[in-house]
Every structure is written in structure tokens, then in C-alpha cells.
Amino acid sequence: MYETTYHRASSVDEAAALFSKGSDAKFLAGGHTLIPVMKQRLASPSDVIDIGKIKDLIGVQLSGDTLVIKAATTYYDIMTNADVKKAVPAIAHLTSVLGDPAVRARGTIGGSIANNDPAADFPAALISLGATVKTNKRSIAAEDFFKGLFTTALEDGEIITEVSFPVPEKAGYAKMRHPASRFALTGVFVTKTKGGDVRVAATGASQSGVMRVSAIEAALKSNWSASALDGVSVSASGLLSDIHGSADYRANLVKVMAQRAVQAAG
Amino acid sequence: MGMEGIGASVVRKEDKRFITGKGRYVDDIKMVGMTYAHFIRSPHAHAKVKSIDSSAAEAMPGVVAVLTGKQIVDDKVGNLICGWAITSKDGSPMKMGAWPAMAPETVRFVGQAVAVVIADSKNLARDAAEAVVVEYEELPAVADMPSALKPGAPQLHPEAPGNVVYDWHIGDEAAVGAAFSKAAHVVSLELTNNRLAPNAMEPRAAIADYDAAEEHFTLYTTSQNPHVARLVLSAFYNIAPEHKLRVIAPDVGGGFGSKIFIYPEEMVALWASKKVGRPVKWTGDRTEAFLTDAHGRDHISKAEMAFDADHKMLGLRVKTHANFGAYMSLFSSSVPTYLYATLLSGQYNIPAIYAEVMGVYTNTTPVDAYRGAGRPEASYLLERLVETAARQFKMDPAELRRKNFITQFPHQTPVIMAYDTGDFNASLDAAMKAIDYAGFPARKAAAKAQGKLRGIGLSCYIEACGIAPSKAVGSLGAGVGLWESAEIRVNPVGTIEVLTGSHSHGQGHETTFCQLIAERLGVPISQVSIVHGDTDKVQFGMGTYGSRSAAVGLTAILKAMEKVEAKAKKIAAHALEASEGDIVIENGEFKVTGTDKSIALPMVALAAYTAHNLPDGMEPGLKESAFYDPTNFTFPAGTYICELEVDEATGKTSFVNFVAADDFGRLINPMIVEGQVHGGLVQGIGQALLEHAIYDSNGQPVTASFMDYAMPRADDVPSFKLSHTTTLCPGNPLGVKGCGEAGAIGASAAVINAITDAIGNNKLEMPATPDRVWHAIHG
Numbered sequence A: 001m002y003e004t005t006y007h008r009a010s011s012v013d014e015a016a017a018l019f020s021k022g023s024d025a026k027f028l029a030g031g032h033t034l035i036p037v038m039k040q041r042l043a044s045p046s047d048v049i050d051i052g053k054i055k056d057l058i059g060v061q062l063s064g065d066t067l068v069i070k071a072a073t074t075y076y077d078i079m080t081n082a083d084v085k086k087a088v089p090a091i092a093h094l095t096s097v098l099g100d101p102a103v104r105a106r107g108t109i110g111g112s113i114a115n116n117d118p119a120a121d122f123p124a125a126l127i128s129l130g131a132t133v134k135t136n137k138r139s140i141a142a143e144d145f146f147k148g149l150f151t152t153a154l155e156d157g158e159i160i161t162e163v164s165f166p167v168p169e170k171a172g173y174a175k176m177r178h179p180a181s182r183f184a185l186t187g188v189f190v191t192k193t194k195g196g197d198v199r200v201a202a203t204g205a206s207q208s209g210v211m212r213v214s215a216i217e218a219a220l221k222s223n224w225s226a227s228a229l230d231g232v233s234v235s236a237s238g239l240l241s242d243i244h245g246s247a248d249y250r251a252n253l254v255k256v257m258a259q260r261a262v263q264a265a266g
Numbered sequence B: 001m002g003m004e005g006i007g008a009s010v011v012r013k014e015d016k017r018f019i020t021g022k023g024r025y026v027d028d029i030k031m032v033g034m035t036y037a038h039f040i041r042s043p044h045a046h047a048k049v050k051s052i053d054s055s056a057a058e059a060m061p062g063v064v065a066v067l068t069g070k071q072i073v074d075d076k077v078g079n080l081i082c083g084w085a086i087t088s089k090d091g092s093p094m095k096m097g098a099w100p101a102m103a104p105e106t107v108r109f110v111g112q113a114v115a116v117v118i119a120d121s122k123n124l125a126r127d128a129a130e131a132v133v134v135e136y137e138e139l140p141a142v143a144d145m146p147s148a149l150k151p152g153a154p155q156l157h158p159e160a161p162g163n164v165v166y167d168w169h170i171g172d173e174a175a176v177g178a179a180f181s182k183a184a185h186v187v188s189l190e191l192t193n194n195r196l197a198p199n200a201m202e203p204r205a206a207i208a209d210y211d212a213a214e215e216h217f218t219l220y221t222t223s224q225n226p227h228v229a230r231l232v233l234s235a236f237y238n239i240a241p242e243h244k245l246r247v248i249a250p251d252v253g254g255g256f257g258s259k260i261f262i263y264p265e266e267m268v269a270l271w272a273s274k275k276v277g278r279p280v281k282w283t284g285d286r287t288e289a290f291l292t293d294a295h296g297r298d299h300i301s302k303a304e305m306a307f308d309a310d311h312k313m314l315g316l317r318v319k320t321h322a323n324f325g326a327y328m329s330l331f332s333s334s335v336p337t338y339l340y341a342t343l344l345s346g347q348y349n350i351p352a353i354y355a356e357v358m359g360v361y362t363n364t365t366p367v368d369a370y371r372g373a374g375r376p377e378a379s380y381l382l383e384r385l386v387e388t389a390a391r392q393f394k395m396d397p398a399e400l401r402r403k404n405f406i407t408q409f410p411h412q413t414p415v416i417m418a419y420d421t422g423d424f425n426a427s428l429d430a431a432m433k434a435i436d437y438a439g440f441p442a443r444k445a446a447a448k449a450q451g452k453l454r455g456i457g458l459s460c461y462i463e464a465c466g467i468a469p470s471k472a473v474g475s476l477g478a479g480v481g482l483w484e485s486a487e488i489r490v491n492p493v494g495t496i497e498v499l500t501g502s503h504s505h506g507q508g509h510e511t512t513f514c515q516l517i518a519e520r521l522g523v524p525i526s527q528v529s530i531v532h533g534d535t536d537k538v539q540f541g542m543g544t545y546g547s548r549s550a551a552v553g554l555t556a557i558l559k560a561m562e563k564v565e566a567k568a569k570k571i572a573a574h575a576l577e578a579s580e581g582d583i584v585i586e587n588g589e590f591k592v593t594g595t596d597k598s599i600a601l602p603m604v605a606l607a608a609y610t611a612h613n614l615p616d617g618m619e620p621g622l623k624e625s626a627f628y629d630p631t632n633f634t635f636p637a638g639t640y641i642c643e644l645e646v647d648e649a650t651g652k653t654s655f656v657n658f659v660a661a662d663d664f665g666r667l668i669n670p671m672i673v674e675g676q677v678h679g680g681l682v683q684g685i686g687q688a689l690l691e692h693a694i695y696d697s698n699g700q701p702v703t704a705s706f707m708d709y710a711m712p713r714a715d716d717v718p719s720f721k722l723s724h725t726t727t728l729c730p731g732n733p734l735g736v737k738g739c740g741e742a743g744a745i746g747a748s749a750a751v752i753n754a755i756t757d758a759i760g761n762n763k764l765e766m767p768a769t770p771d772r773v774w775h776a777i778h779g
């Protein structure tokens, strides 16, 4: 790790101000992505601004049909939150299969989506549920937020403050874990919205990050059941292929995980 | 057996310091004026080093020196050696390319060091390393054996034409030919044994300290065999004569073979500490461990077995290519030859065996012994072949094995080994009972009704531990003897120090070795301490690997103990005015049988050291040593059975049950044995399902971190059901065989046999990842 200056911000405004003062500043939340990258010397921020302790960025609120998770809430706190379990149990399940206890204790939803790893779990939930990402500057629909591998709509110095999820009628998440990293080798999040729409998002599968799976959405729209997907075939083109999963295997997993997610959603 | 004697599951003495964070590993040690080394490593698999410009780095604050491969060669530090000479079929010696500690001209694998920065802190050294400019000219690389053996392939070493180190064979080719020509059935199989990265929890580390006034070096290092390290550093690397070099291996966090070898980093640290006149510390990180710790396995084999009409084995023919990586590591040459092909008879009566092994250079990390070393490769090959045969014959695989088991001992195999004892039917029976083998067909049918593919797989392994005797291994090319030494010092008031040439890096010697003393003298283990891992304290010894510490190391302690007891009895008899023959030892006392006369050990010890009243002519003191050279290997054996289910839709495997019935001879501490078996089984399962060190076609490592290299985690493995069927080893007085590697040797075949049984397709390689299994099911 190169030398850097650590700041602990106590408010979002202070964090934004500190950021603009640094020559090459970075925000720090759970640190589970940023710190390893700094240790490998692949990132060398002049200033590290810790936003993980800002009170306004921590917590969960359920009001009516909207579940709001603040950006610096840890996976563990999401996984064990009563409102999350009640409103969108699929999110509680997703966090329970995310990483390991150490990762869940520190990693945050904001850090996860800001990083937009193509195998991260949360991007699938945001896309499938039709979430909105709120920042200190604006609101961004999930669909517009994720821009391919490790890129998002965030501008320099923009801070995610919360993610708001419309409570669905049904939702489910199924994940085949990567044998080494335990990220998603392929994970699929399925949602039936209260308006009757069906949205399906897969992570870990596509070369360009989290993706909607229209063939599966169409089949589920006419028949919300795992067996409705028996005849569906997912194309392997554009899918990731590596030592742990070839593209055709991942194409198969998109379908199988979708079926299991539907079963889990009930 | 006493409460703490042989056979008692005594809690490990060493765990108090390990689990309270008080262990003392190399990296915990700090010295006054210590500097830190950071190596500059090749990013290319094969390249010429055109130039190294270190001027900017040398000008940086805190930088003490930047040293290069050219300098270490100019200073006549010796090239790395391989300590076991193998002779090819044609009588020619093996062909080795030179391996300097840092590359002066050519790099041959990613991670090979070309230079080192020595600085006041770890970070300064790393900063300066980034400022060193190394210019490379890339050369074409070969990353796998088929590419390396192609005509016209890029060549690694001028000394080894065609990238072939040796082309060796064992057994009787003509007899095997005859067996095949009269065979009623022939079964054949091609398979690979996947390359593994050892991944000890503690990465390698070294601190070298040169004392200019005494011209003396001290090396703290993560070694399984500090005396062997000192011998090699002195005799071959010209670091210092043995009496001017002290090697200390303090607490070591796992080795699995990878810490047997003397690596370039220790050599460079020693050399550099003299050059800069300050202690030099190097602590490897995980990436360096993936790149530079010797890897394990990496075989490609063809095997054929001939059977008669009654399914009795007639002959076995094996052809294996073994990948050595870019250089021959310290004992690498012996692993796919004498530690592999000599075990190809397995538990079976095979009248004729012929094996050919070709050793191959590739532009990858060097390969050497890793838990099991050759024996897992032999066992995997044979147990898959036998399973394949049973399926081909539509026979119960247990019955086919039973029909061919060796039942008479001693048994001379056609490949050197003479098995001394065993009861293979007993361990097979025990394992079959433990898993309810008879009930399997019903369970399989029930699983099928639930849409699950269930399979069962057997593995009947045998291995050879305590590699010996020295004379025999010497005649096969080993450069060392394989005995062990021990010394017992009874202190003046009766506490006991046991000095051993064995080295504990997870095995629990500080407990088990004390248990022998407790057994013999009836003293509590708290009065005994085990001293190991320091060449200044302990006389020459051979270290710990190949499951040798009980069979060889502990027997040496027993031999020394017998001498101590004999002398102590003489002293006791003299003090009690009794005859020496009437003295018995009980609960720490020397008693005259049939009387109430006794004298406690501390009084005997005190008498030995005061020397006021010793028998005429007796030397004072109570301290004895012994060297023990076994007469044969020991042969642990057993049966592992795995039952599992495969998810047809994803190819994912889930364990239903895993049973192990082992014959390790006498158990010193069953709890520690259980731990050793668990660890071994997990490594075997890791190889079968998860682990694979992979290179791309340019020789770039694909799996150089835990994000890509899948290490088994607790939830990847089942709960194991262990049992023991014991035949005592006749080759040593304790009757012990060794248990450190068995799990890693036997487990992988059981897992793969179970998966191939479940999916009904035998074409499956390790690691059987969900992707591979899914493709095996669906094409």
C-alpha cells in the first residue's frame, strides 16, 4: 500500500467537501474491495474518505410499498433486518449467500453497487426489482445506473446515499457460487411486481455485467412457474467463459438458477 | 496405557500457544538493524534478461542495495541442486538445466527472481523495486507437456534436448507383454493428475544474519528439515561451512512437503546479509507462494491392465509423463519414479508390472513433493483403473478388488516394494459396513425417484512411509540417508528434554513424543519437553516428511530411551542394593520387584549428576542418543468409500457420506491421528473437486490467488466417519506405520469413482468441477 491520508467523514456533505479537496480521493465504505486493491497497489488514492460511519447512510426503512436501504448498511445488517425479511425476503437470502461472514460484517450495499463487479449479487436484485439509486445529487433508475463491467453512472465524487426498492408481489434469488471466490458463478433474481410485470436479471453470466434475460421474462409472464422455463433456451453468446464455467455452462445456469429462484419465490 | 501414555487422546500441548496467538513464526522475529528484501520477479514465462537498471532505485531513501542474478553468480553461490539422481532407460544420467538463485540471463517461469531490493522497511523495498527497470526479450514458452514434447518446441535448457529430463522405467516389460498376450480381458484408461498449489497457511519466510566477527550465519526459515537445509547450503551453495551456519526452523505453519526444499529466497537472504552487513528478512506473500512454492502432481498417464478369464489380474502397464516445471527442485526427480511407480501394485497381487516415466520441462513453477508425493498419483491411477474394470466386467467393484487382494505377507511386488503386513479385507469390510454398502442400491433407487443421481465410489489405497533403509535408497540414487536421530537428556532433578531431528509443523510432536516418555517412565508429559528445529541444539537429523516422524523419529527416541533406562536401572539397583534385573519402572519410580523398595526418577537423576555414589566405572550424567535406520518402509493401507449425489441440472456434487477405514499400525494419539486423516481427506477431496493450478498457453498463471484457485472450505467437505483396522508394523518396535498422508492419497479416487458411478460416464478428470460434471452428463 502506498501512503494515503485517511479521513472519517461525519456527514455526506463533509465527505463530498473532503473529496473535492483531495487530488485523487476515494470513498471507503466496507473496504472489502478498495483495501485489497490498494494493498496490491492497483489503486493509490491520495485521500481515503471513510463514509462507513456516517449515521445518515446507515439503516433500513419500510414505508408502504417502498423498502429503503441506506448505502453504508452492511450485508449482515440487511440480512438480519426484520423489515427486509418481511418485505423482500429474497434480499435477505441474497445477502446470506454473499461472501463469507467477514465480508458480510463489513461489506455494504453502496460499495457493492458502486463497484459493479460483473459477478456481484446486488446488481441483479436492483435490476430485477426495478430499484432506484439515490445519490447526494440525483436519483438514478437501476437500469441506467449499471454501465457494464466495473462502471456506473456515478460521477466523480458523487455519493450513493440509499437504494429504494418497490416491494414486489414475489421475488426470489438463486445463486451458483463460484468455487473459489464465492461470488456468483451465475446468480438470477426473479421478480413479479405488484403491477404484474416480470423482471429477471442475471449476474456473473454476461461479459458485460448484470443483464436482463428477456426469454425467461417472456416465459414467466405467461406462466409464473419453474416448469414454464423447461423449454426455454438461453444463448451462450456474449457470456463469460473461464476455468470455472464455460459459456454454455453459464447459459444453462441462467435457466436453472431462474427456475430455482421462481421456486424460492413461491 | 497410562492417562498420557501411548494410545491416549491427550490434548495437544502446543495448542495453547497457537490458539492464543503466541506462536513464534519466522515473521514474528525481529532483529536490531534488520533490513527487508523484496524480489523483482519475471512477469514472463520465458525471456532473456537484457538489462537491469537499478540506479533510480538505489538513490531512493532507505534503500540499502539492489542485487542481481549476475552478482550472485559472480560471487559463486552454487546453483540449486536436485538430490536424487535418476538414470534413464538408456543408462544416461538425468539431464538438468542450471538453476541459479536469481536469473542472470534467462527466466523460465513467471515469478522467477531476477533481482532483489534490500531496504530499511518492507514498503521502501517494494517502492524501490517498482523503480528498477528490467528489460526483457520475450521467448516462446511451453506451458504444458504435450506442447513441450512436440518436435520443434521451444527449448528450456540446452542440457535437456527435447525438454526431457529423463525417460525412466521400472519392472519387467517382457513379462508384462506375455501377461497381455494371454489375457482374457484388457482394461485401459487415460487420465491426468491435476497440478496443485500447496498453500500452507504460513507463507515461506527467512531471516538471515551474518556475524562478520565470527564469520558465522544464522538463518531462521520456514523449513521442515533445518539440518538438511544447512547441509545443502553448506555443501552445495557455498554459503558457509556447517559449523559457521546455524539454521533455525521455529514454529512453522504447515508445509505439506513444500517446505522440505531449499529455495532461492533463503540463499539470497544469506548471501545478501553478508553483502550488506545487516540482517535481511524476507516474508513471502500469498501471490509469491502461488508463484514460487513447489507445486504438486501434474501427471498425464495411460494405464492398461490384463486380466484372466476369472478376472484375476495378470499384468499392469503404465506410461506417465510428469511435469517438473522449469527447474528440477530438490527431491522432484524421485517423486514420479521411486515414490510413484513402486506403489503401482496397490493392494493387489499383480504378477507383472512395467511402468515408464518421462520427466518433462515446461515454463511453469517447479514441481516437487506435495502431501503424498507420488503415492496419490499411483493410487488414483490404479483405483480408477480397477473401478473401470469392474464396470466393464459388470462386477461389484468391491468383489473385484477382494478377488485380487494380497493376503499373504510378506509380499514382494514386482516394483521393489516388499509389503510387511496388512489386512486389506479387514479395512474393506469395515468401510463397507460403516457405509452400509449392501443398502446402497436401495438408496440409489430412492434418490433416483427424487430426481437425484447417486453414486458410490471405493478406493483401496496402500502407501509407503518412513522411506528407508538408507542403504537401499542410496542404491536407488538418493543423495541422503533416511534415518533419524534422537537425544534424551534427563536433567539433574528428573525433568526430561527430548531432542529430535524430526520437525513439527502441525503434526503435534510436542505431544505425541512426550507420550512415549510418559508410557515408558510413567511421568506426566508436563515434565517432558521436545526440542527440535535448531541445528545448534539438536544433532544432525533428517526432518519431517513422508509420514516418517513416528515410524523413524519416534523409534530413534525409543532407542535412546532404552539406553537411558538401562543406565538409570543400574544406578537405581546400586542405590537400592538390588540386582539390576529386579528393577522395574512404574509411575516415575524404579522399584525392586516383589519388595516395597523404590527410588524416584529425580533421585536417580540427581545421583547420576552428583556422581557421589555411582556403580564403579560408570560415567556421570544421564543423557543418551541414538540413530535409527529402519529396515523397510512402512505400509499404511485402508479403504475409503464415498457416497454422493450429483445435481443433474448444475453438475454440482453433494456428499452423502464418507467413510475411512485405515490401518496405521499402533496409534500413539488417536485424536491427533483423526486430525491428520481429516486434513488429508480434505486435501484429497480438494484435488478431486476444486483445486487446479492452471497456466494459459503462454505460461501465465491463471490461478495465482484464492479468488481463482479453489481451496476447500469447511462446507465443501462432509463429516467423516473414521475407523481403524490395525495390524502392527513388524518393522519397528512401536508397531507404527504413519498417518500423515493417507487421506490425501486415498480420497480422490473414491470421490471420482462415486461421481462417475452417479452419472454413468467414466470420462471425467480432476478437478470434477460442476462445469465438467455437467458436460460429462449432457455432452
Ligand SMILES: Cc1cc2nc3c(=O)[nH]c(=O)nc-3n(C[C@H](O)[C@H](O)[C@H](O)COP(=O)(O)OP(=O)(O)OC[C@H]3O[C@@H](n4cnc5c(N)ncnc54)[C@H](O)[C@@H]3O)c2cc1C
Binding pocket: A026, A027, A028, A029, A030, A031, A032, A033, A034, A035, A051, A071, A072, A097, A098, A099, A100, A103, A106, A107, A108, A109, A110, A111, A112, A114, A115, A117, A119, A120, A121, A122, A154, A158, A159, A160, A161, A181, A182, A183, A184
Ligand atoms: C472474500 C470476498 C468475497 C466476496 N464475495 C462476494 C459475493 O459473493 N458477492 C458479492 O456481491 N460481493 C462479494 N464480495 C465483494 C463485497 O461485496 C465488497 O465488499 C463490495 O464489492 C464492496 O463493498 P464495500 O462496502 O466493502 O466497499 P469498499 O471497498 O469500501 O468500496 C468499493 C468501491 O465503492 C466506492 N463506494 C463505496 N461506497 C460508496 C458510496 N456510498 N457511494 C459512492 N461510492 C462508494 C468506493 O469508493 C470504492 O471505489 C466479496 C469480497 C471479498 C473480499
